[in-house]
Amino acid sequence: MSDKNLxxxxxxxxxxxxxxxxxxxxxxxxxxxxxxxAGATGSGKSTLLKIIAGLEQPDSGTVTLEGKPVAGPxxxxxxxxxxxxYLSQHFELPKFLRVEQVLRYASNVTDAYHRQxxxxxxxxxxxxxxxxxxxxxxxxxxxxxxLLVTHPQVLLLDExxxxxxxxxxxxxxxxxxxxxxxxxxxxxxxxxHPEDTLPWAHRVLVMKNGVIVQQGLPQQVxxxxxxxxxxxLFGAYNLVDKPLARLLGKSNVSNKILRPEHFEIIKxxxxxxxxxxxxxxxxxxxxxxxxxxxxxxxxxxxxxxxxEFAELRLNQSI
Numbered sequence: 362m363s364d365k366n367l368x369x370x371x372x373x374x375x376x377x378x379x380x381x382x383x384x385x386x387x388x389x390x391x392x393x394x395x396x397x398x399a400g401a402t403g404s405g406k407s408t409l410l411k412i413i414a415g416l417e418q419p420d421s422g423t424v425t426l427e428g429k430p431v432a433g434p435x436x437x438x439x440x441x442x443x444x445x446x447y448l449s450q451h452f453e454l455p456k457f458l459r460v461e462q463v464l465r466y467a468s469n470v471t472d473a474y475h476r477q478x479x480x481x482x483x484x485x486x487x488x489x490x491x492x493x494x495x496x497x498x499x500x501x502x503x504x505x506x507x508l509l510v511t512h513p514q515v516l517l518l519d520e521x522x523x524x525x526x527x528x529x530x531x532x533x534x535x536x537x538x539x540x541x542x543x544x545x546x547x548x549x550x551x552x553x554h555p556e557d558t559l560p561w562a563h564r565v566l567v568m569k570n571g572v573i574v575q576q577g578l579p580q581q582v583x584x585x586x587x588x589x590x591x592x593x594l595f596g597a598y599n600l601v602d603k604p605l606a607r608l609l610g611k612s613n614v615s616n617k618i619l620r621p622e623h624f625e626i627i628k629x630x631x632x633x634x635x636x637x638x639x640x641x642x643x644x645x646x647x648x649x650x651x652x653x654x655x656x657x658x659x660x661x662x663x664x665x666x667x668x669e670f671a672e673l674r675l676n677q678s679i
Contacts, residue, residue, distance in 0.1 A: 373422035383571040397558040400568035414447035446508035447517040454492040461488040468510040481539045482506040498529035555595040621660040626671040636669045
């Protein structure tokens, strides 16, 4: 990843008859950076992607690619930027054409690069098939390939993993990873789910009600969320207030948000904390323990039974 900015978003504001969608949104994007934009439904993520792509007009603010303005629909005859590709959640492919026809009509790359894109997108074997003979996952990878053969510098993906089962999601994750690492395309991805974003992202930007509320490295956003809204987006968490901090004998954690892995529980014959709930996630359990109406969630590797007593401890690193 380069230190040089590829794309700059400055003071973007957008409103509709229902109110503000985006308010003075600013950030930059480095060459070859994997950027995730996270946020609850209605936080402005999709609108922001469309404005970056030049497909929607902001009320104010600018987007520049390598220092040159990205024009909105009001400023150009054909909306969109040739070097910024955008895949909507609701994409469509031309019907009744063969895959190879769909891709050739859009292609702006050499034959060797074209073949590499087909390989990375895992669609080489689908070239002769018609678009109405494809599964949903295959259609999505072809839609991405159709964007890549236009040779963009930036690829914007809006909720690409929604509506995919575990197997198809794993395949698409591998494709997206290689688009960045093998093709050198700078990617921006919108997604709700931390397991889809944290392993891939170089940086995470969190939005709420059209405003950026936190941005930073994935580790920072996950381990040091600015507030409960950010914490909730990336998984289970515990808010430690002053009484709970005193109970744990750790005054330094007062008013902090701690993840379940920051705690450990030890089985006891009696004690303060009692297991009130257990959830099985395959490779681990999420166990909830209670004491005087206080609830703490803890990750464990072994199964616990509701009603068991436990000693609750903070990890040494806290």
